[in-house]
Amino acid sequence: MNSMEEFFESQGRFANLSNNEQICRVGWFIHRIKGHDRFSPRAITDEFRSIHIAPPQASVYLQRLANRKPPLILQDKRGYFLEGRERKRLDDILLPNANTAAVSKLLSGLVDQIKDGPERVFLEEAIRCYRVAAFRASIVMTWNLAYDHLRRWIISDPARLQDFNAGSRKRFSKSPKTEVVKFDDFDDYKESEFIDACGSGKVFSKNLEHMLREKLKRRNMAAHPSTISILQPQADDVITDLVKNVLVGLK
Missing domain, CATH: 1.20.120 (Four Helix Bundle (Hemerythrin (Met), subunit A))
Structure with missing residues (x-):
């Protein structure tokens, strides 16, 4: 599963999630699937637009998530990143979906x-x-x-x-x-x-x-x-x- 489209399709109810949860899941995608250790508001926005979904105000939501007690997102000079416990929570939810999508794609690619x-x-x-x-x-x-x-x-x-x-x-x-x-x-x-x-x-x-x-x-x-x-x-x-x-x- 390499694209945001495949990631989106692996989650049946993504569009019904809160903006906070959507932001965190897209951040997880950038970390785990794309392999980037930091992300910016622009990077979050670009992923939403790549699947033709109107993005939340990423800069606003990222700051709110960073200011929560405890925070779900951390920030340093290089950008934003998921807090460790939040990343682990999303690993437990999303990694099985990622594996399912990868194997499903492998099988589907054989059809032709x-x-x-x-x-x-x-x-x-x-x-x-x-x-x-x-x-x-x-x-x-x-x-x-x-x-x-x-x-x-x-x-x-x-x-x-x-x-x-x-x-x-x-x-x-x-x-x-x-x-x-x-x-x-x-x-x-x-x-x-x-x-x-x-x-x-x-x-x-x-x-x-x-x-x-x-x-x-x-x-x-x-x-x-x-x-x-x-x-x-x-x-x-x-x-x-x-x-x-x-x-x-x-x-």
């Missing part, structure tokens, strides 16, 4: 790279799940998308398909699996068995193999009823790893 078909349907569903905080569902859908992509990636290249089938014969010599000739033949493999065959055939790197095993465990945890909570950081980890290392990394 994927042709109409099963992969695009799965991706759009994963985005919708993540945006409404349905983190279990977003993990399951992103795994489904990545797994579908992996199988299509293998069958699209004769050398990779040959390596997969060789790995399958080696791994399942006592209970042979179907030799994959067409896409539907993958249905004879459980997901863990698919990874086993890929590993034995050295279809992809050991690091990717380990990552896929880990994400499959997380998918299984999310897909089956349990008392274990699935929170946003877990979804972030699964989604970003699978998107970057499978959907983008394997062409």
Whole structure:
């Protein structure tokens, strides 16, 4: 999340907040997202105008916030900055939104790279799940998308398909699996068995193999009823790893 527009969209009720709260949140954006340790009234005003919202009188509100007991904003010769406790309060509120927006943007950016078909349907569903905080569902859908992509990636290249089938014969010599000739033949493999065959055939790197095993465990945890909570950081980890290392990394 790099722009004020994305920051604004990540907060459904920003326009209904008090002017004081809006000023503090924009100050937080300048600190945390833009990486500036100080801001001026003009900087606050410019951020409001960038999203076509009439700005409060920033110079007036900043001074009021600095004069409060205790102050929410501090001032020195270099400009204004959020008081430490106020910054921490806003971290607790806004950092999860920032992370959600970043991962949502990462997923959304793939839509134009994927042709109409099963992969695009799965991706759009994963985005919708993540945006409404349905983190279990977003993990399951992103795994489904990545797994579908992996199988299509293998069958699209004769050398990779040959390596997969060789790995399958080696791994399942006592209970042979179907030799994959067409896409539907993958249905004879459980997901863990698919990874086993890929590993034995050295279809992809050991690091990717380990990552896929880990994400499959997380998918299984999310897909089956349990008392274990699935929170946003877990979804972030699964989604970003699978998107970057499978959907983008394997062409």
